[in-house]
Amino acid sequence: AQSVTQLGSHVSVSEGALVLLRCNYSSSVPPYLFWYVQYPNQGLQLLLKYTSAATLVKGINGFEAEFKKSETSFHLTKPSAHMSDAAEYFCAVSDNSGYSTLTFGKGTMLLVSP
Protein backbone atom coordinates (compact mmCIF):
# COMPACT_ATOMS: atom_id res chain seq x y z
CA ALA A 1 0.00 0.00 0.00
CA GLN A 2 1.09 3.53 -0.67
CA SER A 3 1.36 6.25 1.95
CA VAL A 4 2.59 9.82 2.26
CA THR A 5 3.96 11.65 5.28
CA GLN A 6 4.18 15.41 5.35
CA LEU A 7 6.40 16.74 8.11
CA GLY A 8 4.98 19.79 9.80
CA SER A 9 1.30 20.70 9.78
CA HIS A 10 2.26 24.38 9.68
CA VAL A 11 5.31 26.12 8.23
CA SER A 12 5.93 29.84 8.70
CA VAL A 13 8.27 31.89 6.53
CA SER A 14 8.90 35.55 5.87
CA GLU A 15 8.22 37.06 2.50
CA GLY A 16 11.28 36.55 0.31
CA ALA A 17 12.56 33.56 2.31
CA LEU A 18 13.06 30.04 1.05
CA VAL A 19 10.05 27.75 1.19
CA LEU A 20 10.67 24.07 1.99
CA LEU A 21 7.75 21.70 2.47
CA ARG A 22 8.67 18.11 3.21
CA CYS A 23 7.08 14.96 1.83
CA ASN A 24 8.17 11.35 2.27
CA TYR A 25 6.44 8.50 0.58
CA SER A 26 6.09 4.76 0.83
CA SER A 27 5.20 2.79 -2.25
CA SER A 28 5.36 -0.85 -3.29
CA VAL A 29 5.75 0.15 -6.93
CA PRO A 30 7.70 2.96 -8.62
CA PRO A 31 5.82 6.01 -7.43
CA TYR A 32 4.06 8.77 -9.25
CA LEU A 33 3.99 11.79 -6.97
CA PHE A 34 2.00 15.00 -6.96
CA TRP A 35 1.90 18.30 -5.13
CA TYR A 36 -1.43 20.11 -4.94
CA VAL A 37 -2.19 23.54 -3.48
CA GLN A 38 -5.44 24.61 -1.86
CA TYR A 39 -6.19 28.30 -1.42
CA PRO A 40 -8.77 29.26 1.20
CA ASN A 41 -12.28 28.07 0.38
CA GLN A 42 -11.23 26.59 -2.94
CA GLY A 43 -10.61 23.17 -4.44
CA LEU A 44 -7.19 21.68 -5.05
CA GLN A 45 -4.99 22.75 -7.92
CA LEU A 46 -2.06 20.79 -9.30
CA LEU A 47 1.33 22.40 -8.69
CA LEU A 48 3.54 19.72 -10.23
CA LYS A 49 3.93 15.99 -10.68
CA TYR A 50 6.72 13.44 -10.89
CA THR A 51 6.28 10.76 -13.52
CA SER A 52 9.86 9.39 -13.70
CA ALA A 53 10.89 11.53 -16.68
CA ALA A 54 13.16 13.80 -14.60
CA THR A 55 14.02 13.89 -10.91
CA LEU A 56 13.78 17.68 -10.68
CA VAL A 57 10.28 18.80 -11.53
CA LYS A 58 9.28 22.40 -12.13
CA GLY A 59 5.74 23.52 -11.50
CA ILE A 60 3.61 26.60 -11.53
CA ASN A 61 4.21 29.78 -9.53
CA GLY A 62 7.95 29.15 -9.22
CA PHE A 63 7.71 25.92 -7.22
CA GLU A 64 9.81 22.87 -7.86
CA ALA A 65 10.33 19.47 -6.27
CA GLU A 66 13.12 16.92 -6.38
CA PHE A 67 12.50 13.18 -6.35
CA LYS A 68 15.10 11.34 -4.27
CA LYS A 69 14.61 7.61 -4.38
CA SER A 70 17.31 6.88 -1.80
CA GLU A 71 15.55 9.13 0.71
CA THR A 72 11.99 8.29 -0.47
CA SER A 73 11.37 12.01 -0.54
CA PHE A 74 9.69 14.55 -2.80
CA HIS A 75 10.19 17.89 -1.04
CA LEU A 76 8.64 21.06 -2.45
CA THR A 77 10.70 24.25 -2.62
CA LYS A 78 10.48 27.84 -3.78
CA PRO A 79 13.46 30.19 -3.58
CA SER A 80 11.51 33.27 -2.50
CA ALA A 81 8.13 33.22 -0.79
CA HIS A 82 5.39 35.63 -1.78
CA MET A 83 2.38 36.59 0.28
CA SER A 84 0.16 34.95 -2.33
CA ASP A 85 1.79 31.56 -1.60
CA ALA A 86 -0.06 31.32 1.71
CA ALA A 87 -2.18 28.21 1.31
CA GLU A 88 -2.36 24.55 2.26
CA TYR A 89 -0.15 22.15 0.33
CA PHE A 90 -0.80 18.46 -0.15
CA CYS A 91 1.58 15.77 -1.31
CA ALA A 92 -0.01 12.70 -2.91
CA VAL A 93 1.08 9.36 -4.34
CA SER A 94 -0.72 7.44 -7.04
CA ASP A 95 -1.59 3.87 -6.19
CA ASN A 96 -0.93 0.88 -8.41
CA SER A 97 -4.55 0.19 -9.31
CA GLY A 98 -4.31 1.92 -12.68
CA TYR A 99 -7.32 4.05 -11.83
CA SER A 100 -5.35 7.16 -10.95
CA THR A 101 -6.54 7.00 -7.33
CA LEU A 102 -4.43 9.09 -4.98
CA THR A 103 -3.36 8.78 -1.37
CA PHE A 104 -2.88 12.22 0.15
CA GLY A 105 -0.74 13.43 2.98
CA LYS A 106 -2.36 15.37 5.79
CA GLY A 107 -1.31 18.69 4.39
CA THR A 108 1.00 21.53 5.38
CA MET A 109 -0.31 25.03 5.90
CA LEU A 110 2.17 27.62 4.65
CA LEU A 111 2.01 30.95 6.45
CA VAL A 112 3.84 33.92 4.92
CA SER A 113 4.52 37.02 6.98
CA PRO A 114 5.55 40.43 5.62
Next chain:
Amino acid sequence: NAGVTQTPKFRVLKTGQSMTLLCAQDMNHEYMYWYRQDPGMGLRLIHYSVGEGTTAKGEVPDGYNVSRLKKQNFLLGLESAAPSQTSVYFCASSSGTGRYNEQFFGPGTRLTVL
Protein backbone atom coordinates in the same frame (compact mmCIF):
# COMPACT_ATOMS: atom_id res chain seq x y z
CA ASN B 1 -15.39 25.18 -20.08
CA ALA B 2 -16.51 25.05 -16.45
CA GLY B 3 -14.31 22.08 -15.45
CA VAL B 4 -15.67 20.32 -12.35
CA THR B 5 -18.70 21.82 -10.64
CA GLN B 6 -20.40 20.79 -7.41
CA THR B 7 -23.91 21.41 -6.15
CA PRO B 8 -24.72 22.63 -3.55
CA LYS B 9 -21.89 24.71 -2.09
CA PHE B 10 -23.23 24.59 1.46
CA ARG B 11 -25.77 22.44 3.24
CA VAL B 12 -26.95 21.93 6.81
CA LEU B 13 -28.71 18.69 7.70
CA LYS B 14 -30.23 17.25 10.80
CA THR B 15 -29.17 13.81 11.98
CA GLY B 16 -31.05 11.15 10.04
CA GLN B 17 -31.87 13.30 7.02
CA SER B 18 -30.76 12.31 3.55
CA MET B 19 -29.26 14.28 0.72
CA THR B 20 -27.48 13.97 -2.59
CA LEU B 21 -24.42 15.89 -3.72
CA LEU B 22 -24.03 16.40 -7.44
CA CYS B 23 -20.74 16.55 -9.30
CA ALA B 24 -20.57 17.42 -12.98
CA GLN B 25 -17.60 17.64 -15.33
CA ASP B 26 -17.45 18.87 -18.92
CA MET B 27 -14.01 17.51 -19.83
CA ASN B 28 -15.24 14.12 -21.05
CA HIS B 29 -13.24 12.42 -18.31
CA GLU B 30 -13.65 8.71 -17.67
CA TYR B 31 -12.74 8.65 -14.00
CA MET B 32 -14.46 10.51 -11.19
CA TYR B 33 -13.85 10.57 -7.44
CA TRP B 34 -15.43 11.71 -4.20
CA TYR B 35 -13.25 12.77 -1.27
CA ARG B 36 -13.90 14.17 2.15
CA GLN B 37 -11.58 16.65 3.82
CA ASP B 38 -11.37 16.96 7.56
CA PRO B 39 -8.97 19.16 9.55
CA GLY B 40 -5.60 17.49 9.99
CA MET B 41 -6.67 14.44 7.97
CA GLY B 42 -5.95 15.50 4.41
CA LEU B 43 -8.28 14.16 1.73
CA ARG B 44 -9.68 10.66 2.00
CA LEU B 45 -11.25 8.81 -0.89
CA ILE B 46 -14.88 7.79 -0.37
CA HIS B 47 -15.87 6.22 -3.70
CA TYR B 48 -14.74 6.44 -7.26
CA SER B 49 -15.92 5.51 -10.74
CA VAL B 50 -13.90 4.40 -13.75
CA GLY B 51 -16.71 4.82 -16.24
CA GLU B 52 -20.41 5.25 -16.76
CA GLY B 53 -22.34 2.68 -14.75
CA THR B 54 -19.37 1.66 -12.58
CA THR B 55 -18.49 2.51 -8.98
CA ALA B 56 -15.93 1.28 -6.47
CA LYS B 57 -15.22 1.80 -2.77
CA GLY B 58 -12.41 3.95 -1.54
CA GLU B 59 -10.84 4.29 1.87
CA VAL B 60 -13.91 5.55 3.80
CA PRO B 61 -17.07 4.34 2.00
CA ASP B 62 -19.33 3.56 4.98
CA GLY B 63 -22.49 5.66 5.18
CA TYR B 64 -22.26 6.81 1.54
CA ASN B 65 -23.62 5.59 -1.76
CA VAL B 66 -22.78 6.75 -5.27
CA SER B 67 -24.12 6.49 -8.77
CA ARG B 68 -22.73 7.28 -12.22
CA LEU B 69 -25.66 7.04 -14.59
CA LYS B 70 -24.16 9.54 -17.03
CA LYS B 71 -20.50 9.93 -17.86
CA GLN B 72 -20.45 13.60 -16.90
CA ASN B 73 -22.18 13.22 -13.53
CA PHE B 74 -21.21 11.51 -10.28
CA LEU B 75 -23.66 11.60 -7.39
CA LEU B 76 -22.83 11.10 -3.72
CA GLY B 77 -25.69 10.16 -1.41
CA LEU B 78 -26.07 10.15 2.33
CA GLU B 79 -29.07 8.03 3.29
CA SER B 80 -29.11 8.85 7.00
CA ALA B 81 -26.75 11.66 7.88
CA ALA B 82 -24.67 11.51 11.07
CA PRO B 83 -22.65 14.27 12.78
CA SER B 84 -19.47 12.34 11.86
CA GLN B 85 -20.24 13.14 8.23
CA THR B 86 -19.78 16.86 8.83
CA SER B 87 -16.99 17.64 6.40
CA VAL B 88 -16.01 19.34 3.18
CA TYR B 89 -16.65 17.11 0.20
CA PHE B 90 -14.64 17.37 -3.00
CA CYS B 91 -15.30 15.80 -6.33
CA ALA B 92 -12.54 15.25 -8.86
CA SER B 93 -12.15 13.82 -12.33
CA SER B 94 -9.32 12.36 -14.36
CA SER B 95 -8.90 11.59 -18.03
CA GLY B 96 -8.35 7.86 -17.65
CA THR B 97 -5.76 5.16 -17.57
CA GLY B 98 -2.30 5.98 -16.34
CA ARG B 99 -1.13 6.47 -12.78
CA TYR B 100 0.36 9.80 -13.78
CA ASN B 101 -2.91 11.42 -14.79
CA GLU B 102 -3.73 14.42 -12.66
CA GLN B 103 -7.07 14.88 -11.00
CA PHE B 104 -9.08 18.06 -11.48
CA PHE B 105 -11.02 19.19 -8.45
CA GLY B 106 -14.31 20.96 -7.91
CA PRO B 107 -14.73 23.83 -5.44
CA GLY B 108 -16.19 21.65 -2.69
CA THR B 109 -19.40 21.29 -0.70
CA ARG B 110 -19.37 22.19 2.98
CA LEU B 111 -21.79 19.91 4.84
CA THR B 112 -22.79 20.31 8.46
CA VAL B 113 -24.84 17.63 10.21
CA LEU B 114 -26.45 18.73 13.45
